[in-house]
Amino acid sequence: MLRNVALKSLRDIRRGFLWWSLGLAGFVALIVSVWPTVHSNPSLNKLAQDYPEALQAFIAFGGAVDYSSPAGYLGIELFSLMVPLLLLVAAIGTGAGTIAGEEERGTLELLLANPVSRTRIVLEKTLALVAEIAGLGVVLWLALWVGALLADMDISAGHLAAATVTAVLLAIAYGTIAILLGAATGRRTVAIGLTAAAAVAAYLVNGLAPLVHALEVPQKLSPFYHYAAGDPLRQGLSLTHVGVLVAIAVVATALAPYFFSRRDVAT
Amino acid sequence: MAEVVRAEQLTKNYGLNRGIVDVDFTVEAGEVFGYLGPNGAGKSTTIRLLLDLIRPSRGRLTIFGLDSRRDGVEIRKRLGYLPGDLRLYDRMTGRDLLEYFAHLRGARGRGAEIAARLDLDLDRTIKELSRGNRQKVGIVQAFMHDPDLIVLDEPTSGLDPLVQETFYELVAEATARGGTVFLSSHVLSEVQHMADRVGLIREGRLDLVDSVENLRAAFMHVEATFAQPPPSDAFEGVAGVRRVEQDGEVVRFAFEGEIDPLLKALAQFHVKALDVREADLEDVFLARYRGEEPDAP
Numbered sequence: 001m002l003r004n005v006a007l008k009s010l011r012d013i014r015r016g017f018l019w020w021s022l023g024l025a026g027f028v029a030l031i032v033s034v035w036p037t038v039h040s041n042p043s044l045n046k047l048a049q050d051y052p053e054a055l056q057a058f059i060a061f062g063g064a065v066d067y068s069s070p071a072g073y074l075g076i077e078l079f080s081l082m083v084p085l086l087l088l089v090a091a092i093g094t095g096a097g098t099i100a101g102e103e104e105r106g107t108l109e110l111l112l113a114n115p116v117s118r119t120r121i122v123l124e125k126t127l128a129l130v131a132e133i134a135g136l137g138v139v140l141w142l143a144l145w146v147g148a149l150l151a152d153m154d155i156s157a158g159h160l161a162a163a164t165v166t167a168v169l170l171a172i173a174y175g176t177i178a179i180l181l182g183a184a185t186g187r188r189t190v191a192i193g194l195t196a197a198a199a200v201a202a203y204l205v206n207g208l209a210p211l212v213h214a215l216e217v218p219q220k221l222s223p224f225y226h227y228a229a230g231d232p233l234r235q236g237l238s239l240t241h242v243g244v245l246v247a248i249a250v251v252a253t254a255l256a257p258y259f260f261s262r263r264d265v266a267t
Numbered sequence: 268m269a270e271v272v273r274a275e276q277l278t279k280n281y282g283l284n285r286g287i288v289d290v291d292f293t294v295e296a297g298e299v300f301g302y303l304g305p306n307g308a309g310k311s312t313t314i315r316l317l318l319d320l321i322r323p324s325r326g327r328l329t330i331f332g333l334d335s336r337r338d339g340v341e342i343r344k345r346l347g348y349l350p351g352d353l354r355l356y357d358r359m360t361g362r363d364l365l366e367y368f369a370h371l372r373g374a375r376g377r378g379a380e381i382a383a384r385l386d387l388d389l390d391r392t393i394k395e396l397s398r399g400n401r402q403k404v405g406i407v408q409a410f411m412h413d414p415d416l417i418v419l420d421e422p423t424s425g426l427d428p429l430v431q432e433t434f435y436e437l438v439a440e441a442t443a444r445g446g447t448v449f450l451s452s453h454v455l456s457e458v459q460h461m462a463d464r465v466g467l468i469r470e471g472r473l474d475l476v477d478s479v480e481n482l483r484a485a486f487m488h489v490e491a492t493f494a495q496p497p498p499s500d501a502f503e504g505v506a507g508v509r510r511v512e513q514d515g516e517v518v519r520f521a522f523e524g525e526i527d528p529l530l531k532a533l534a535q536f537h538v539k540a541l542d543v544r545e546a547d548l549e550d551v552f553l554a555r556y557r558g559e560e561p562d563a564p
Contacts, residue, residue, distance in 0.1 A: 002363060002366045002367040002370055003370050004370060004371070005371070008367055012358075105354060106352065106354030107354050107355065107356055109318075109320060109350050109352075109354065110348070110350060110353075110354065110355065110368075110405075110408070111371075112318070112319075112320060113318055113343060113346070113347075113348035113350075114343060114368055114371040114372060115340045115341070115343040115344040115371070115372060115373075116340065116343075116371050117339070117340050262322075264315075264320065264321035264322060265315075265320045265321065
């Protein structure tokens with residue numbers, strides 16, 4: 001685990017990864033275990049569909065509010081908010097800690113004294129972030145798949161995977177933005193704060209767009225729109241929308257070494 | 268001799284009263300170059316430029332004939348660095364840290380051997396180590412790959428005297444096999460002990476560069492013990508005297524040139540003992556910069 005910067009970075013987060021995995025799996029287990037009750041109670045679906053439109057836009061994932069199908073239920077309870085929230089917190093935390101965290105702790109100075117270019121350090125640390133979030137995605141998908149089998153949910157492993165992959169890519173997009181901001185400023189709190197603020201804004205823009213005409217165009221710029229619009233739990237992976245999320249991560253990753261290599265590293 | 272480091276009009280602007288201005292010097296292969304100066308004078312700025320942690324505002328800096336910025340990776344393959352403010356990965360053991368850096372360097376190195384010489388326990392996490400032991404880890408990682416240039420920033424801070432001796436041996440061995448050492452310090456006795464040449468930086472400007480031998484030869488150190496403490500103004504205006512320091516019956520002088528005027532002045536009083544020897548670097552710098560600033564070297 002000490003062969004290079006990427007593996008060393010993964011080694012650093014190994015304990016955190018374990019806790020994140022347990023948390024995610026536990027949360028999925030909790031939600032799935034309630035499914036039989038929800039399923040046998042059609043009035044709940046009726047109630048939800050009577051919610052104001054504004055609320056419906058926020059709680060649904062992709063398609064309409066629907067408590068009667070596993071896809072609708074998992075979308076509302078997991079994928080519309082909690083799954084992206086948890087993955088984003090993990091990704092932004094790791095991303096901001098990666099360059100800016102080492103810089104603030106002072107260990108970056110000695111790392112940079114080794115014959116490793118700054119570009120390589122950023123790229124290897126990005127690779128570690130991708131591996132971490134993808135790993136959490138695998139845990140999430142496994143928990144969903146096993147849970148769906150046990151709770152007798154009628155949803156395919158493929159559709160669960162499509163939603164998980166989309167959520168993972170959303171988190172990676174924000175994680176790379178946090179790396180970029182940390183690499184450019186050297187300050188962890190700035191990287192966390194700005195990335196989190198951008199995520200909240202994008203989430204709100206996407207949620208409010210159905211109600212506010214003026215947000216129709218900005219909505220298309222929101223990563224959360226591309227996260228949900230393909231309706232992956234019902235439709236599978238949408239290459240167009242997933243492509244946008246990947247593009248965001250690629251652009252952020254391409255810019256990070258540029259800014260990092262040009263600036264002075266703090267004492 | 269081949270040049271290992273060359274700085275030409277090296278300038279780094281940082282905000283007010285910081286950074287360095289038009290610094291010129293060269294460091295030759297196989298020598299120990301002592302870089303002296305008060306805190307905040309620009310020592311660390313120069314070192315951070317050598318490491319390409321910060322970028323010059325103006326001027327040129329080459330190491331092994333390579334551009335410090337463009338060829339940073341090539342340079343750092345042949346460079347070892349001990350930072351003044353050493354920060355290591357707290358949760359790693361010394362062994363893991365050395366293994367990590369050895370991998371990044373693509374060379375096994377002789378970390379374990381040097382650690383053993385320094386009596387350093389590599390199986391403790393950095394967090395568990397005392398300051399002195401952390402400094403040893405810093406020394407090991409700076410020396411383990413036998414670098415051609417070793418940059419040391421206040422290397423002996425926190426080390427006990429026995430370990431300091433081992434450290435001096437490591438430096439001597441490095442230069443014996445042709446390695447070059449850039450040593451930043453404000454401990455003059457240490458620089459005098461190790462360095463061949465020194466550069467003195469003050470307020471961001473390189474004030475002088477000379478060999479330790481030349482600098483010391485310019486002054487003599489005289490220590491006179493009197494029967495009675497002489498009046499405090501007794502040696503004012505004596506030709507050649509650059510500094511007087513009185514401690515009761517004992518008076519110390521730094522002086523340059525012929526000793527005769529001082530001897531005549533001393534003879535007015537009852538002298539019990541007299542010691543004349545080559546000046547220490549400390550005498551030299553105190554004599555040169557007396558009264559200019561309280562924290563002068």
